[in-house]
Amino acid sequence: MIIGVPKEIKNNEFRVGLTPDSVKVLVSHGQILKVEAGAGMGIGVSDKEYLEAGAEVISEVGEIFRDSELIIKVKEPQPEECKLLRKEQILFTYLHLAADRRQTELLLESGAIAIGYETVKKGGDLPLLAPMSEIAGKLSVQAGARFLEKSFGGTGILLGGAAGVLPARVLVIGGGIVGQNAAQVALGMGAEVSILDTSAGKVRSLNDKYRGSIKCSLSGTDSIKRHSQASDLIIGAVLSPGAGAPKVVTRETLRIMRPGTVIVDVAIDQGGCFETSRPTTHEDPVFVVEGVLHYCVANIPGAVPKTSTFALNKVTLPYIIKLATRGPDAAFTEIPGFSDGLNICKGKLTNKAVADHLELPHVDWVSAIGEG
Numbered sequence: 001m002i003i004g005v006p007k008e009i010k011n012n013e014f015r016v017g018l019t020p021d022s023v024k025v026l027v028s029h030g031q032i033l034k035v036e037a038g039a040g041m042g043i044g045v046s047d048k049e050y051l052e053a054g055a056e057v058i059s060e061v062g063e064i065f066r067d068s069e070l071i072i073k074v075k076e077p078q079p080e081e082c083k084l085l086r087k088e089q090i091l092f093t094y095l096h097l098a099a100d101r102r103q104t105e106l107l108l109e110s111g112a113i114a115i116g117y118e119t120v121k122k123g124g125d126l127p128l129l130a131p132m133s134e135i136a137g138k139l140s141v142q143a144g145a146r147f148l149e150k151s152f153g154g155t156g157i158l159l160g161g162a163a164g165v166l167p168a169r170v171l172v173i174g175g176g177i178v179g180q181n182a183a184q185v186a187l188g189m190g191a192e193v194s195i196l197d198t199s200a201g202k203v204r205s206l207n208d209k210y211r212g213s214i215k216c217s218l219s220g221t222d223s224i225k226r227h228s229q230a231s232d233l234i235i236g237a238v239l240s241p242g243a244g245a246p247k248v249v250t251r252e253t254l255r256i257m258r259p260g261t262v263i264v265d266v267a268i269d270q271g272g273c274f275e276t277s278r279p280t281t282h283e284d285p286v287f288v289v290e291g292v293l294h295y296c297v298a299n300i301p302g303a304v305p306k307t308s309t310f311a312l313n314k315v316t317l318p319y320i321i322k323l324a325t326r327g328p329d330a331a332f333t334e335i336p337g338f339s340d341g342l343n344i345c346k347g348k349l350t351n352k353a354v355a356d357h358l359e360l361p362h363v364d365w366v367s368a369i370g371e372g
């Protein structure tokens with residue numbers, strides 16, 4: 001198969017879909033690799049390294065989209081990239097369609113086969129979302145701590161406090177991968193940390209794990225209001241796979257929060273879990289609503305592209321090898337949970353959660369992929 005790796009063009013996105021090591025592995029499986037010139041620049045990888053790994057380095061992105069049967073990216077295709085996609089071409093990348101009707105429409109129009117990293121399943125887990133969730137969770141507290149500093153617009157509170165001065169209170173809503181990584185970093189920085197989650201089983205297992213060092217309890221309207229009022233930093237880390245994020249913190253709750261509270265809405269890539277959130281970028285990451293500082297960067301791991309690229313590639317490579325060597329139909333059959341990643345196939349929506357959220361019809365992947 002011809003596999004294309006374009007340079008990411010989203011604001012401040014420096015990650016790349018394949019590292020030279022992954023290219024080498026794919027070449028050893030008989031694949032032809034076309035990498036856009038400068039694609040690895042943001043992580044300190046030169047075109048020469050891709051050439052040495054066996055790829056062709058292409059200066060025209062149009063040529064990559066024209067010639068490749070499989071396109072490997074990191075972030076969702078931007079409108080100009082969607083227009084380059086063609087019928088039955090396979091796109092494997094993060095999509096987050098529930099938060100993006102325009103992208104959904106453009107991908108449907110393209111006729112391409114769009115597989116989203118974030119909805120591929122393995123047992124009950126999301127193996128291709130997990131590494132980025134781990135990184136985003138850790139970074140969310142780093143970002144939150146920075147924006148609590150006075151010169152960044154915060155109230156001037158240090159997460160860990162000082163001798164004789166109480167630490168800051170950090171609330172994490174959603175105790176999954178993002179939430180636990182955020183909570184552990186906040187705890188490590190000396191903050192007083194609580195986690196709220198709607199799953200009783202999750203709360204029970206978190207309480208067993210943290211044994212009181214992090215207080216974990218059931219999430220609900222009252223508990224969210226009570227904790228929000230008392231917190232200095234709130235991390236939004238909820239997920240309902242594929243669907244839009246539930247709005248767990250309303251504008252009304254913001255009004256009872258202390259002015260200068262910082263919220264980091266990590267779930268913004270799924271539409272955000274604060275009613276007042278809207279996506280921001282690393283270039284212009286924050287805005288203020290009702291006196292509360294909102295940090296809503298949709299590609300948080302993009303801040304550490306080197307770590308993120310290697311972590312992502314490690315988990316995506318086995319799926320890419322299977323796709324390239326066996327084709328999508330066989331790959332979906334042979335790897336359990338891979339077909340859950342298929343969001344759009346030849347003009348049809350195949351992910352039920354996305355379709356329900358956008359109020360669009362959907363079909364099952366077997367019938368969609370079988371269509372010529």
Ligand SMILES: NC(=O)c1ccc[n+]([C@@H]2O[C@H](COP(=O)([O-])OP(=O)(O)OC[C@H]3O[C@@H](n4cnc5c(N)ncnc54)[C@H](O)[C@@H]3O)[C@@H](O)[C@H]2O)c1
Nearest residue numbers: 132133136174176177178197198219238239267298299300
């Ligand atoms: N902005 C970014 O750069 C970035 C990067 C990675 C992940 N994310 C996003 O972060 C979010 C969390 O990802 P994850 O991997 O931790 O998911 P996860 O599935 O591991 O955890 C989600 C948790 O949220 C809980 N939950 C669901 N609804 C809830 C509600 N109403 N109230 C409280 N808890 C609720 C679930 O029980 C689960 O424990 C996702 O939206 C993901 O797309 C964003």
